[in-house]
Amino acid sequence: GNSVTQMEGPVTLSEEAFLTINCTYTATGYPSLFWYVQYPGEGLQLLLKATKADDKGSNKGFEATYRKETTSFHLEKGSVQVSDSAVYFCALSEGGSSNTGKLIFGQGTTLQVKP
Amino acid sequence: DTGVSQDPRHKITKRGQNVTFRCDPISEHNRLYWYRQTLGQGPEFLTYFQNEAQLEKSRLLSDRFSAERPKGSFSTLEIQRTEQGDSAMYLCASSPTNFPYNEQFFGPGTRLTVL
Numbered sequence: 001g002n003s004v005t006q007m008e009g010p011v012t013l014s015e016e017a018f019l020t021i022n023c024t025y026t027a028t029g030y031p032s033l034f035w036y037v038q039y040p041g042e043g044l045q046l047l048l049k050a051t052k053a054d055d056k057g058s059n060k061g062f063e064a065t066y067r068k069e070t071t072s073f074h075l076e077k078g079s080v081q082v083s084d085s086a087v088y089f090c091a092l093s094e095g096g097s098s099n100t101g102k103l104i105f106g107q108g109t110t111l112q113v114k115p
Numbered sequence: 116d117t118g119v120s121q122d123p124r125h126k127i128t129k130r131g132q133n134v135t136f137r138c139d140p141i142s143e144h145n146r147l148y149w150y151r152q153t154l155g156q157g158p159e160f161l162t163y164f165q166n167e168a169q170l171e172k173s174r175l176l177s178d179r180f181s182a183e184r185p186k187g188s189f190s191t192l193e194i195q196r197t198e199q200g201d202s203a204m205y206l207c208a209s210s211p212t213n214f215p216y217n218e219q220f221f222g223p224g225t226r227l228t229v230l
Contacts (some may be wrong), residue, residue, distance in 0.1 A: 043206070043221045043223040043224060044158070044208075045221070049218060064137030088155050092176075100163050101148075102163055103148075103208075104160070106157050107155070108155070108157050
């Protein structure tokens with residue numbers, strides 16, 4: 001079945017460091033890919049998305065490129081801030097015209113940024 | 116605020132009791148999803164509605180769980196004879212039927228603790 005695998009956390013970085021959180025997926029067809037973020041005490045928020053191969057999603061300085069050849073959707077940011085401390089979830093939604101839209105999530109990666 | 120709302124935000128109950136949660140989606144969204152999130156894990160799909168029709172249920176949804184969306188607007192999730200293993204965050208999300216993006220908007224969740 002379809003699945004998402006994220007790198008283990010927690011990830012601890014100093015402010016202004018470069019961030020990469022790895023995400024790989026297994027899916028049939030052409031899924032859409034998402035990164036969601038969960039800040040402490042808040043609900044899940046969509047951070048960025050990509051709907052087809054080679055698309056790059058970007059938002060708030062974060063970006064991720066849909067790589068079909070490596071089945072990956074790694075999240076990157078050039079310079080993290082303390083306010084980026086949160087749990088990040090990679091997710092996929094099955095493709096196809098009859099899709100239900102349900103999301104399959106990775107286990108989440110906790111990011112802690114220290115000043 | 117026109118986002119997804121959930122009620123209650125927290126519920127503490129004793130094993131064997133029944134509980135019911137409510138979700139109010141964004142008004143123009145005809146798709147509604149329920150997920151369950153346990154500590155340190157990503158959300159897991161439970162069930163999905165297209166308007167008032169429940170179109171898919173996960174194997175995670177045992178016979179003790181039932182969900183309804185009677186008029187295609189709000190939804191309820193009931194758990195009968197709760198068990199300690201039911202302790203989790205229950206998330207509701209909604210989306211428009213907008214193939215292929217399937218972007219979902221999440222509510223704040225209901226945290227269930229079964230004693």
